Amino acid sequence: MGLSSFNTPITGWQDQRIWVIGASSGIGAALARQLLANGARVILSARRTDLLEHVAGAHPRALVATLDVQNTADWLGAYRQIQQRFNGVDLVIFCAAAYRPERSWEVVPEAALQMLAINVGSVYTGLATVLPDMMQRRTGGVALVASVAGYMGLPTASVYGPSKAALINLAEVLYGDLHSLGMNVYLINPGFVETELTQKNDYAMPALQTPDQAALAILHGMKRGQFEIHFPKRFTRVLKLVQCLPYRLRFFLFKRFLA
Numbered sequence: 001m002g003l004s005s006f007n008t009p010i011t012g013w014q015d016q017r018i019w020v021i022g023a024s025s026g027i028g029a030a031l032a033r034q035l036l037a038n039g040a041r042v043i044l045s046a047r048r049t050d051l052l053e054h055v056a057g058a059h060p061r062a063l064v065a066t067l068d069v070q071n072t073a074d075w076l077g078a079y080r081q082i083q084q085r086f087n088g089v090d091l092v093i094f095c096a097a098a099y100r101p102e103r104s105w106e107v108v109p110e111a112a113l114q115m116l117a118i119n120v121g122s123v124y125t126g127l128a129t130v131l132p133d134m135m136q137r138r139t140g141g142v143a144l145v146a147s148v149a150g151y152m153g154l155p156t157a158s159v160y161g162p163s164k165a166a167l168i169n170l171a172e173v174l175y176g177d178l179h180s181l182g183m184n185v186y187l188i189n190p191g192f193v194e195t196e197l198t199q200k201n202d203y204a205m206p207a208l209q210t211p212d213q214a215a216l217a218i219l220h221g222m223k224r225g226q227f228e229i230h231f232p233k234r235f236t237r238v239l240k241l242v243q244c245l246p247y248r249l250r251f252f253l254f255k256r257f258l259a
């Protein structure tokens, strides 16, 4: 690999077939809109068909494929639709997630398992759906939208945080496995973005961005062939620094500023 880009830089989105999972709102919807505006063919998936259709806006290069990521049959049905319409997919962006701020003592095990199934388990189903064809073609890409909440254990991210830490780890595994086979793998770690998801937070969110800013940063990072795309840098760099601190110091800071 040398010191060149981690992934093949994307020179243009024209006619690229991009499957956005979680395209009905927030970052996924903004990504879908920007990709369509940039000439890509976009498959929009999530559960709320009405919102997906609204984002797609009867665009001739858009395909709405409703799916619940927890349902394997939905994945297969959506992929069949994609094959019929576009004869395959070049990049899958795993952007769907559930979030609930909760202290560790508030966690209900069944609800925790469901969040893990949506945020992590479903990615395995999606990978099993698309990877065989990509591996045969020796081309394609996958992008996992994790979070800076996966960098370290933060208060109230009792289930969400571990789910995002798992995705960060999985993206590293995927890069090791797939890059040498000609595929691109992206790990996306946003800071705070103003969406339905963060409406659940009752604290001030530093360096809050709009979904459009987030989508722009993601597409920019992909164009440059980055592996980890994290933003906004003024926030994520501080967190990366804290992540390097010894636990004694890190826990002291958390107690002082976050408890």
Ligand SMILES: NC(=O)c1ccc[n+]([C@@H]2O[C@H](COP(=O)([O-])OP(=O)(O)OC[C@H]3O[C@@H](n4cnc5c(N)ncnc54)[C@H](OP(=O)(O)O)[C@@H]3O)[C@@H](O)[C@H]2O)c1
Binding pocket: 021, 022, 023, 024, 025, 026, 027, 028, 045, 046, 047, 048, 049, 051, 067, 068, 069, 070, 094, 095, 096, 097, 098, 118, 145, 146, 147, 148, 189, 190, 191, 192, 193, 194, 195, 196, 197, 198
């Ligand atoms: N907002 C932030 O500050 C922030 C920060 C770091 C990381 N992220 C990550 O960014 C991604 C997008 O989040 P967002 O902030 O844009 O939140 P959002 O607006 O709530 O979007 C979440 C998306 O996931 C979809 N989804 C949820 N459960 C699903 C299911 N069972 N099946 C199919 N789709 C499902 C939702 O669609 P339906 O409800 O229509 O199914 C929606 O399109 C997530 O992975 C999130 O963890 C967000």
